[in-house]
Amino acid sequence: MDCPFCGGRMEDCYLESNSFLYLTRTLHPIMGPVFASKRDKIARLNSRRDGTGVPVHICPSCRKVVFSY
Numbered sequence: 001m002d003c004p005f006c007g008g009r010m011e012d013c014y015l016e017s018n019s020f021l022y023l024t025r026t027l028h029p030i031m032g033p034v035f036a037s038k039r040d041k042i043a044r045l046n047s048r049r050d051g052t053g054v055p056v057h058i059c060p061s062c063r064k065v066v067f068s069y
């Protein structure tokens, strides 16, 4: 995949966590995203079946990350 920002070649890797990864509209620094309202959660990126991470593409030149949700 080519980087949509600079056009350089992107590398395949993983965004990994010891817990679930969420895409949210606001940050939840005290309780974390698990307790966010349903309206605030856009997506949970990984399931127990997916394991600890999701596949992403990184651009080593401009340090951008691209992933699907």
Ligand SMILES: [Zn+2]
Pocket (backbone or CB within 6 Å): 003, 004, 005, 006, 007, 008, 059, 060, 061, 062, 063, 064
């Ligand atoms: Zn780039």
